[in-house]
Amino acid sequence: MTAAAAQPRACSIARTLEIVGEKWALLAVREVFLGNGRFDEMVRRTGAPRDTMAARLRTLTAAGILERHQYSRHPDRFEYQLTTAGRDLYPVIVSLRSWGDRYLAGPAGPPLVLRHHDDHPLEPQMICAACGEPVRAGESRPVPAAAPAG
Amino acid sequence: MTAAAAQPRACSIARTLEIVGEKWALLAVREVFLGNGRFDEMVRRTGAPRDTMAARLRTLTAAGILERHQYSRHPDRFEYQLTTAGRDLYPVIVSLRSWGDRYLAGPAGPPLVLRHHDDHPLEPQMICAACGEPVRAGESRPVPAAAPAG
DNA sequence: CAGATCGGTTCGAAATCTGAACTCAGCGCA
DNA sequence: TGCGCTGAGTTCAGATTTCGAACCGATCTG
Numbered sequence: 381m382t383a384a385a386a387q388p389r390a391c392s393i394a395r396t397l398e399i400v401g402e403k404w405a406l407l408a409v410r411e412v413f414l415g416n417g418r419f420d421e422m423v424r425r426t427g428a429p430r431d432t433m434a435a436r437l438r439t440l441t442a443a444g445i446l447e448r449h450q451y452s453r454h455p456d457r458f459e460y461q462l463t464t465a466g467r468d469l470y471p472v473i474v475s476l477r478s479w480g481d482r483y484l485a486g487p488a489g490p491p492l493v494l495r496h497h498d499d500h501p502l503e504p505q506m507i508c509a510a511c512g513e514p515v516r517a518g519e520s521r522p523v524p525a526a527a528p529a530g
Numbered sequence: 531m532t533a534a535a536a537q538p539r540a541c542s543i544a545r546t547l548e549i550v551g552e553k554w555a556l557l558a559v560r561e562v563f564l565g566n567g568r569f570d571e572m573v574r575r576t577g578a579p580r581d582t583m584a585a586r587l588r589t590l591t592a593a594g595i596l597e598r599h600q601y602s603r604h605p606d607r608f609e610y611q612l613t614t615a616g617r618d619l620y621p622v623i624v625s626l627r628s629w630g631d632r633y634l635a636g637p638a639g640p641p642l643v644l645r646h647h648d649d650h651p652l653e654p655q656m657i658c659a660a661c662g663e664p665v666r667a668g669e670s671r672p673v674p675a676a677a678p679a680g
Numbered sequence: 681c682a683g684a685t686c687g688g689t690t691c692g693a694a695a696t697c698t699g700a701a702c703t704c705a706g707c708g709c710a
Numbered sequence: 711t712g713c714g715c716t717g718a719g720t721t722c723a724g725a726t727t728t729c730g731a732a733c734c735g736a737t738c739t740g
Contacts, residue, residue, distance in 0.1 A: 388577030390641035392630025393560050393623060394553075399634075400626075401553035403544075404697095410543050414672060419718050427538030429698050434719060444633070455706045457717060462667070465633050470667040471656040472629060473543060475621035476550075480542025483594070483615050484549075491540035494670035496658050502670045503660045506621040508646050509653040517612070517620040520644035520652045522564060569687050579729050584688060605737040607686060 399443045400469065404428040405436045409466065410473055412446065417459040445469065474504045549593045550619065554578040555586045559616065560623055562596060567609040595619065624654045 388394065400406050407426040416422055423433050437460060440446045445466040451459045462469075474494075481490035494502040506515040538544065550556050557576040566572055573583050587610060590596045595616040601609045612619075624644075631640040644652040656665040 387574075389575055391557075391560070392627045392634060392640050392642070394557060394576075394630075395634040396626045396630035397553040397556055401551070401556060403547040403551040406547055406551060407541075407544060410541070413667060420716080423718095424537075425539055426544075429700095430719070431699085431721085432697060435697095452717095455704095455717070458719095465629075467667045468629055468632065470665065471625035471654075472622065474656060474665060475625050476546045477542045479615075479618055479622060480544075480546035482618065484542060484545040489675055490542050491675055492542070493673050493675050495673050496661065496665075496670050497663075498671060500658075500660045502658050502665065504621075504656050504665055505659040506624060506654050506656050508650075509655040510650045511646065513646075515620065515624060515646075515652065515654055517563060517617045520646050521648060523643050523645050525638070525640055525643050570685075573687095579731095580688070581690085581730085582728065585727095602686095605686070608688095 399439065399445070400472070402436070404432050405440060406473065406476070408433065408436050408440060408460075409445065409462075409469055412460055412462050412466070413470065413473060417449075417461055419458070419460075422460075440466075471504075471506075474502075475506070478504050549589065549595070550622070552586070554582050555590060556623065556626070558583065558586050558590060558610075559595065559612075559619055562610055562612050562616070563620065563623060567599075567611055569608070569610075572610075590616075621654075621656075624652075625656070628654050 400409065404426060407428065408422055411417075411422045411425055414425075416425060419430075419433065419437070422428075422437075423430050426433065428436070437446065437448075441448055441460070443465075444463055446460045447463055448458050449461055451457055477490075477492075477494075485491070496502040507513060508515055550559065554576060557578065558572055561567075561572045561575055564575075566575060569580075569583065569587070572578075572587075573580050576583070578586070587596065587598075591598055591610070593615075594613055596610045597613055599609050599611055601607055627640075627642075627644075635641070646652040657663060658665055
């Protein structure tokens with residue numbers, strides 16, 4: 381054995397991506413944020429295959445990001461809602477949108493603008509709540525949290 | 531035609547996810563943020579198939595997120611670096627990590643902590659630069675940017 | 681020369697994704 | 711009574727991707 385086998389990092393990013401690291405998963409979450417929790421609507425608005433959407437909704441529900449609520453009995457109808465964990469994905473969605481607005485919007489500008497408090501366009505910025513400064517790449521250093529017991 | 535065909539939204543999130551909406555793509559970007567721009571190292575640290583990593587690095591480079599630099603001639607060796615667009619993905623990475631730290635960390639806590647300015651643990655928070663308030667789900671309303679000319 | 685490093689490519693098998701069709705239940709309506 | 715519609719999926723065959731492992735070519739290292 382040549383010691384070359386530094387296995388993949390234990391990493392919160394990797395873990396998170398196991399759940400939402402797939403286009404349709406995050407687009408499903410986007411739809412729920414936009415107020416569409418119905419299966420058919422989500423399929424239409426995202427363009428995902430129904431099959432895939434159904435599978436994603438299952439994993440998102442299992443992961444505790446969405447909840448399935450019955451809003452009609454008899455014709456049994458369901459609607460997906462965000463859990464607290466799901467709502468906490470908002471920064472992910474917002475930062476993805478923000479990046480796309482900046483780098484992928486055509487000459488026409490971003491297709492959608494978020495109005496914050498019905499007052500002004502949202503200008504998302506990430507800061508460090510501890511010191512108040514904007515978070516910039518290169519100003520944080522990764523530190524292993526705890527010495528592995530092995 | 532039954533008017534039921536509201537096609538998928540034109541959406542910055544969707545566009546962004548076309549590029550980085552895949553586990554290995556974002557893990558590759560994570561590695562570069564952590565200072566590893568070498569192919570082999572990225573493969574080892576992420577666990578991605580070499581094949582897939584090579585493909586992702588190509589798309590990320592084509593998308594202008596990474597740049598491929600030759601750091602050694604003769605044994606031709608390359609290294610990937612972040613472009614400005616790539617560095618601007620930092621909030622995405624940080625918010626994914628933050629979410630995972632909160633919801634997927636075991637009893638041992640998050641496996642990695644980011645020290646901000648070598649001084650305190652990073653506490654990422656998203657605010658609206660326009661009004662200074664924290665960005666919360668439900669406080670922004672989507673508004674179509676411009677009336678489609680069609 | 682034998683290995684190791686580095687940055688990939690190539691391969692076949694396995695998993696996944698896709699689109700289209702199908703299901704089941706009730707509702708509107710003529 | 712039958713016809714089509716909506717909603718929420720499921721089922722299926724076929725295309726695409728992914729995976730894992732092996733291979734390649736170049737170059738230093740002993």
